[in-house]
Amino acid sequence: MASTQTWSEFNGASAGTETTSRSEANWKNIDDSTTAYSSSPITAGNNSFTKYQAVKFAGTWNSLSALTYKVSTNAPGTGLSVVAAVVTSGSTPSTTASGDSAASTSGTSANFNSSSTPFGTGTSSSTASGTMYANAYRTQLQTTGSAAPGDISSVTITATWTES
C-alpha cells in the first residue's frame, strides 16, 4: 500500500474550507471548488482567484522526505503566466496579484505539516504514518490583454517526494 495521495483544495476565508479528493484544478474567476470554469472564466488582462491546494498523504510509511511542488509549464500560452508559492498560512483567495514568482518547473521545496491542516511551518520529513498534509501550494493564473480567448493548454501540478 505504501502511502496514498489525494489533492485537497482550500477556499473561503483564510482558505479555511477544504474540499477533499479533488480531480480537477482549473483556475477560475470565482473562489470555490464547485463552479465549472466555463461559468466563471478569467477575462484577458485579469487574474484568476488564487488557488490553494495541498497533497494529502494517507497509509503507512517509514519516512517521507524531499517534498516538492512543480508545474509542467508556467507559460501556457501568449499573455498567460502561472505564479506560485509554497505557503505556511492561508489568505482569502482573491484576484489581486499574489506577488508570487513564476511557478517552478523543476520543484519548490515544501514541508510535511500535520494530520489536520496544510497551513503551518511543518518539518522536512515525517515518520508519522496515518494522515499527513503537505504544505499548501498557492497558484494563480495571470493574464495580459494579449491572452487569447478559450481554454488554455492544460497545466499539471505535481508533487514529488521520497519515501522509505
Added chain:
Amino acid sequence: MATPYDTSVEATYADGFVLSETELNDVSPYDAGRNVLNAILEKHPEAEHGRMVQFSVFYRGKRYDIDWTTLPDNARPIRFRDGFSGIDQDGNVVSGWSGMRFGYQYNDPTGRNRQEVQEL
C-alpha cells in the same frame, strides 16, 4: 502468491519465514501504524524467526536480492522510492513511482560508514 507491488520489499529469515510488503498490504504485523520496512529495520521478526538472511526489492517486473548472510549484524537495509502525484485541468490525477534506491549501510569496527546503494 500475489504479484509483488512495485517498489515493495521482502525479507527472508533464518527459519524460512518471509515478511512480504505485498502480502501484508504494507502494514507492519508488529505495529499497525507503521509499514513493513519499519518492521524489518526494527528487526521485529528476528526474535521469533532468527536473523534476516535475504533482503529483496521488486521494481518494474524484476526482483533484486541482497544476501544478508555476508553482512555484519549491524547492517541496515535501505529502500527509498521516489513518488509523484500530479493533478491537471483536464480532471486527471496520476500518482506513481519514478525510481527507487536500495542497498545496505553499516558502520565497520573502526566506526567508518559503509554503504552500498543501487539506483534502479
